Amino acid sequence: MNDEHDHEPGILSGLWATARRDLLLAWKRPGDVLNPLFFFAMVCTLFPLAVGPSSEQLEFSGPGVLWVAALLATLLSLNSLFLGDFEDGSLDQMLVSPQPLPVLALGKTLAHWLTSGLPLVFVSPILAITYRMPWSVVPIMMVTLLLGTISLSLLGSIGAALTVGLHRGTALLSLLILPLAMPVLLLGANTVSLAAGNDIYTTGVWALGAYAIASLSLAPYATAAALRISNE
């Protein structure tokens, strides 16, 4: 008998296994990953064309536009978070698995963030430059986006889980998530604006971090409960 088959899987193996599988799936269908990123880049590049290229206006609206585009791009990608699993029966398998469901849901959310949130963070500096954002502000914007997208993915997973059984649940998903996502948007955009205006911005960063931690500790349980309800 093979030794590695002998022991029972540990509590975190479900997290890594789910995240790994979803990353593998994303790797095999890169279009799904590129879609939100493309949307993000499109909104950010089209906006200056519509409102005019005066540098004052761009500097003023940059943080807001970047943040709204990031929020919408994340919402766009959330719809499919559990849909595939629901349709092919993987969700049933998750529900009858001996691994705790919140851990599996967290694994899926982690993969979602790595394929939708994190790329936004890395692309954002290029777009920030087109808005004439000062170099000193760019890292701050990246940190706020990093923390903000973590919250958005986690909160979004609750909405995705609640609407997975409904057909065309995208609009409902956005409605459910927006109230929870609003603090992230306000904190994120305002923190970057404050930093650009040489004001004290650290409070906003801490608040975003606190929001991310709160989401991390609560959202997986809510998502698990929502998945059980949706799949009845």
Place this chain on the structure above:
Amino acid sequence: MTAKLSGENLTLIRGERCLFEGLDFALESGALLLLEGRNGCGKTSLMRAIAGMLSLEAGEIFWNDVPVRKQRQTFHGALVWLAHRTGLKGDLNMVENLEFERTLRKQAGRDPEEVYERLGIERLRKLPLRSLSAGQQRRVALARMLLADVPLWLMDEPFTNLDREGRKLVMELVEQHLGKGGMCVMAAHQDVDIDAPQTRIRMQ
């Protein structure tokens, strides 16, 4: 080690319809529970209720005489679920799909190659699942059952999409599983010919 699965006074209402009421069953190691009835009579709902995916209006499912809802993880660690939707990813190949299962459930330590050969899927390992036929995909789902080290098999319509040999193979596999002290709950509308102690529930 013997195990026991039982249900007492199970009642399930979906919408306006009462699917079953006051249903009792008991199943011991080495035995088969067969759910029979026409389409839409509630076989799948009863299976899902046993697996803990559907909440009952009344009644309780017991695993080793302890209510399942008090030991969900232990119970889920003792079962595998096979249903119409196989729960396999079409973009991944057979080995990648089964590898994922391996990290979730305690494994029997069987040689995977042997299992693949037994199911006649050993040549399919590099192909993405979506390019396989429905029957072949079902055989991969069966591999998941064989590789897991669990006493309880929950099989909802296991013969769907399978050819004559496939159906015979499933019956043989269930017989072997029961012979080793396993147990099986099966919903089927075809004739099932399995040589083992069995209870039949005919649903209305």
